[in-house]
Amino acid sequence: MESETPEVSIDVFPYLRVYKDGTLERIAGTEVVPAGLDSETDVLSKDIVIVPETGVSARVYIPNSVHKEQKLPLVVYFHGGAFCIATVAEPKYHTSLNMLAAEAKVVVLSVDYRLAPEYPLPVAYEDSWASLQWVASRIMGDNDGQEDWLKDYVDFEQVFLAGDSAGANIAHHLALKIKDSDLDLKILGIGMIHPYFWGTNPIGSEITDSFRKGLVDNWWLFVCPSDKGCDDLLINPFVDGAPDLAGLACDRVLVIVAEKDILKDRGKLYHEKLARSNWPGTVELMETEGEDHVFHIFEPNSVKSKSMVKRLASFFNQGKTPVL
Structure with a gap:
């Protein structure tokens, strides 16, 4: 039978x-790929456990040509995947971050937070916050032998947050949380790629694209079954009661959107509201024409993907002290 x-x-x-x-x-x-030397970009990576109690880990990337006398910016990166799929070892993310580390000449710490539904939200945010606490502990000299690359090659005066989609959402919330915390970590800026913000009432292309709006609604309601639905404060930073954007604990923000992405209008709204808030920093907007959500993950070698990575690299290197 x-x-x-x-x-x-x-x-x-x-x-x-x-x-x-x-x-x-x-x-x-x-899918997963191991860490190691990437021959295409000459970037070296390794996996480390950063929170043994929960098993939260990270993959660290450094340009292979870096010398100990060089101190590079640190980009703490949070991957996308609607909070329910992907890891730092996913091949597309691994390729993308190899390219970013090579182009920007930065150290990247890609955080492997736990996923819904096995670990419902806000676990992803808690794991990501724990990763920042771990980074801050490196500055204080809490050395357990697992983070030699950070100790040897990172300029802790130049720390950035970055992420795509759900990861950009995480970066936003962490930057808000830092301001009222005792975390001894200065964040210079946030690189937000196609940020995953949403809301119950449609705006822009959400009004006419009911199919994709329904998909995004479904994703959020699955990972965060709250009584506020798609107006939960975690997903809608513009709803009544949401923290004031002026509380972002960083100096600069780069918001990147894609023309065909249904999340585009929320990203533009974030840029607009942040620019009009009392936040004292500088916010920039980049829009890629003719492309959809996280296109750079799926087509990393396209001209537009490389252009986007160059813009991120420039953002991370503003004000960087040259190596003599």
Whole structure:
């Protein structure tokens, strides 16, 4: 007798399915590649555990040509995946961050936070905050032998946050949290790639694109089943009661959007509201024409992807002290 096909209970297209027997199948973001030397970019990477109690880890990237007398900016990066798929070892992210480290001449710490639904939100934010606490502890000299690259090659006066999609959302919330915390860590800027912000009431292209709006609604309601739905403060930074954007604990923000991305209008609104707030920093906007959400992850060698990486590299290197 043939076994019956398991019946789907929740379909979070195109990311994963939950079956009625309780099993979960991730459809995307499941591939992994090891850390090591990337011959295309000459960037070296390794995996480290940063929070042993929870198993939260990170992948660190450095240009292979760096010398100990060089101190490079540190970019703490949070990957995307709607909070429910992908890891730092996902091949597309690995390729993307190799290219970023090479182009910008920075050290990248890519954080592997835990995913929903096994670890519902706000676990991803808590893990990401723990990663910043770990970075701050390196500055204080808490050396357990696992972060020699940071100790030897990082200029801790030049620390940035960055992320794409859900990762950009995480970076936003961490920068808000820092201001009222006792975390001894100065963040110079945030590179926000196609930030994942949302809301119940549609704006811009969300009004006419009901299919994709429904997808994004479904993603958020799956990872964060709160009574506020898509107006939860974690996903909608513009709703009543959301923290004031003027509280961002950084000097500069670069918001990057893509013309065909349904999240584009929220990214533009973020840029607009931040520029009009009492935040004393400088905010920039970059829009890539003719491209969709996280196109650079899927087509890293395209002209537009390389242009975007160059813009990020310039952003991270503003004010950087040249190596003599």
